Amino acid sequence: MAELTSFSYQPGDSLLHHIDVRFKILFIILISLMCLNLYFLELGILTSLLLGLIFHARLSLISGLKELRYFLILLFLIFVARLLSDDGPPIIKLRFVSVSIQGLHSGILVCWRLAFIVILGFAFISTTRPSAIKAGVQWFLKPVPFIPEKKVALMMGLILRFIPVIFYQAGEIADAQKARGVENRKNPVYRLTKLALPLMRRTFERADNLVAAMEARGFTENRTDPELALHKRDWISLVAVCFLSIFLMF
């Protein structure tokens, strides 16, 4: 089965790889919220730091951005919308359309903030094992009443595991139908139905087999808890992120 996405964990030995997942989740929330209130200079500092860390972790940002090509189109549309909708003295005027310097500023700023948050997510996903993300979510959900944190973590894990398999299956079904000339049918509803029904049937069959396989390996909800341990570098990184946040905010 071929590689399906580069937007996933890539083994490595960098600082980003070694920070405890709970701290990483905390940092992402803190920095994402903070960056929504930052302007060009502060965003520039944060972005440089993030790109430095990504470079240090030897992650391929280009392949990550390739995966995000549809998101980049969305960003472009947001940019155009902001560009044309903000009031201010026009710098370009064409009949009904006017572009202001304020619109340009606000378009760049909004897109930069959104892109920064997505790249932050890319750095997180690429440097954190799926099992660690699962363990972190389980740890954060533990004190929340009425939420079975172990079940939620297991479901997350299975979704992460089976998304590529389902995509692969969808590709196989689509290829098999193309081989039988489905492209000659112009009705998209017909084509979607013909793809979705066998895919769902296969997915449910697979789910059935998965349940049997899990039971055969003695599945129980009371399993060994995931291993999470804090080190000195985690506390140092927490202090660093706190100082950085205070510096950038004030």
Add this chain to the structure above:
Amino acid sequence: MNIIEFENLCHRFADGTSGIEDINLNIREGSFVVIAGPNGSGKTTLLRHLNGLLTPTSGIVRLAGIPVEQNLLRARQLVGMMFQDADSQIVGETVYEDVAFGPENLQLDRSKIRSRVSKALELVGLSDFADQRPHLLSGGEKRRLAIAGVLAMEPRVIVFDEPFSNLDYPGVKQVLRHILALHQSGHTILVTTHDLEKIIAHADRMILMQNGKIIKDGIPADIMTDIEAFGVRKPCAFRLGLEAESWLS
């Protein structure tokens, strides 16, 4: 000593159709048994009773003298099961996590889990793939990962359901080599197949099933004569009046 005992085992599915009927069978510890039969003959249904994935409509299944239903977790630890579709059997997001799944279910402590996982990965030659995502493995590697997942439970019996389906020649040889190594290390091996060619040279007993019943049971060479009448192709060597030859030789 019999590690597996089926006594008057019958299983009917929810729609009333019969899966297996009146199976009486004992399997000695350490033996290598091939269960052959055409599709729908009841091979998988029979094996799924071994670790409680199916429960008998009537009759009893004992593992090392104790009924399966009396202690399901013991049964699942004692009998490791390899499914036909290795992709559906792999539940971890990485190779390491998949092998750790069984020991985590047994609630072992982390150091024990680590040692079992490393040992199992080493045995199947996947130590270098520990951080790899399973969907990127080849068919043969996935099958070996499924074997490692079973080995980490430290079972005494290992059941292989059509272990060679969809494998290329090197993949078949690798999996066969692992099956033989497991047998040599003292595991009881049960293999279901409708294609005897690849495995029969190594089996010390063959059971032939048809329509949910055991038709023949004995040493492979003794019961091979009219096997094709029951929907299973006779291996080439037997057709030519020769001794079965291993795919590894």
